[in-house]
Amino acid sequence: MPQMLFAAVLQIASAFSVGAISQQVVGHPSPEDAGLTIMLHLGDYAGQRFEVGYASAIAVILSFMIFGLGRVCFKLLGEKD
Secondary structure: OHHHHHHHHHHHHHHOOOHHHHHHHHOOOOHHHOOOOHHHHHHHHHHHOOOHHHHHHHHHHHHHHHHHHHHHHHHHHOOOO
């Protein structure tokens, strides 16, 4: 069970970084933003448009999403007392 929990948390964290694969497959910007992921959206606003406030808001929401999904994994795969 601890190994499954560790693997699940790592997979959740790495699932949000698929933007690089999407960018290589369809290019960025893709036609009608078909390959846009949350990480590409974050990088676009932080690195190219320099709207750092909006980008940090996206990062905070992304952090809460990862934290929430991690808590769900701990509830499902954690040790039962």
